[in-house]
Amino acid sequence: MEWSTRITDLLGCKYPIIQGAFHRFGTAALAAPVSEAGGFGIITASALNTPEKLREDIRRATSMTDKPFGVNLTVGLCPQIEEMRDVVIEEGIRAVETAAYRAEDHGRKLKEAGVKWIHKVATMKHALAAERQGADAVVIVGLEGTGFKHSSQLPTLISITWAVKQIKIPVIAAGGIGDARGFLAALSMGAEGVYMGTAFMATDECPVPEQFKQALVKADPTDPTYRERCLATSKSEEYERVMRMKGSVPLDRWLSELRGAQVTPLEGGRSDDMEEVGRLRGGSLAVAVIDEVVSVRKRIEEIVRGAEEIVTSGNFPRVRNFLTVKE
Numbered sequence: 001m002e003w004s005t006r007i008t009d010l011l012g013c014k015y016p017i018i019q020g021a022f023h024r025f026g027t028a029a030l031a032a033p034v035s036e037a038g039g040f041g042i043i044t045a046s047a048l049n050t051p052e053k054l055r056e057d058i059r060r061a062t063s064m065t066d067k068p069f070g071v072n073l074t075v076g077l078c079p080q081i082e083e084m085r086d087v088v089i090e091e092g093i094r095a096v097e098t099a100a101y102r103a104e105d106h107g108r109k110l111k112e113a114g115v116k117w118i119h120k121v122a123t124m125k126h127a128l129a130a131e132r133q134g135a136d137a138v139v140i141v142g143l144e145g146t147g148f149k150h151s152s153q154l155p156t157l158i159s160i161t162w163a164v165k166q167i168k169i170p171v172i173a174a175g176g177i178g179d180a181r182g183f184l185a186a187l188s189m190g191a192e193g194v195y196m197g198t199a200f201m202a203t204d205e206c207p208v209p210e211q212f213k214q215a216l217v218k219a220d221p222t223d224p225t226y227r228e229r230c231l232a233t234s235k236s237e238e239y240e241r242v243m244r245m246k247g248s249v250p251l252d253r254w255l256s257e258l259r260g261a262q263v264t265p266l267e268g269g270r271s272d273d274m275e276e277v278g279r280l281r282g283g284s285l286a287v288a289v290i291d292e293v294v295s296v297r298k299r300i301e302e303i304v305r306g307a308e309e310i311v312t313s314g315n316f317p318r319v320r321n322f323l324t325v326k327e
Contacts, residue, residue, distance in 0.1 A: 020197030144176030164190030180306025
């Protein structure tokens with residue numbers, strides 16, 4: 001089957017599967033194998049810390065694959081973001097994902113240079129704003145996904161089905177997706193691509209310790225380490241209080257305040273490994289569908305092959321099992 005959508009056309013990848021950004025370890029080591037296997041890998045600029053190291057890592061990825069890949073520029077967290085953006089343009093990167101805060105100025109400069117601009121958001125309000133500002137596509141992250149939570153964030157199912165009714169540019173689904181069923185469900189909801197973080201963390205190529213990967217495999221999504229970090233958003237007034245602090249206190253302190261405002265304190269027993277993974281990823285319910293640590297290529301191929309088997313099995317959709325069809 002040919003998995004062709006507006007996202008594969010936009011990014012030049014074989015499958016509409018995009019690797020999520022990783023603030024601490026999102027380098028060519030993972031991005032290049034994802035692109036080589038037919039997905040779209042993303043280097044996270046803040047994981048490299050300096051424009052010079054970002055340039056080196058982009059060139060490393062280019063030496064590892066001739067397939068297109070992108071770069072993440074997280075507004076507010078990426079150091080020297082203007083210089084990082086210039087490196088991306090100079091190195092001929094096909095697409096950039098911005099995230100966290102309004103990125104209209106960055107998006108405009110990227111588009112003027114011929115770079116495709118994708119903006120990652122947590123709410124419908126921000127998705128519509130990104131479309132008005134000229135983004136070529138939006139990633140919408142449901143509560144099931146990792147990262148900082150917004151007090152207005154909704155689950156992936158509702159976020160995507162609501163978004164595609166209102167947004168004309170391509171929508172990419174994120175949050176809790178990590179296998180063939182989730183991939184196919186997202187496309188059925190109207191998304192034109194999926195964005196996966198935790199599923200790619202549990203791969204051979206991901207540069208994190210093996211104990212963390214195995215903790216993901218063994219994880220129970222009902223464990224507070226994952227469930228509460230995903231589903232317990234902050235009170236809106238506490239969130240706004242911390243947001244007003246941005247720029248007036250050191251970044252490390254502000255991030256600590258933001259995490260405190262957004263994450264419910266964890267109670268009960270859990271392993272040190274699981275707690276560390278919770279801090280590393282911020283919690284993701286995608287652990288429910290991760291059964292083993294495999295290579296990036298195998299993860300992508302299993303998702304695509306599994307989805308194709310579902311579509312061609314004769315049991316999808318199972319409409320006639322529930323409806324009487326009048327001739």
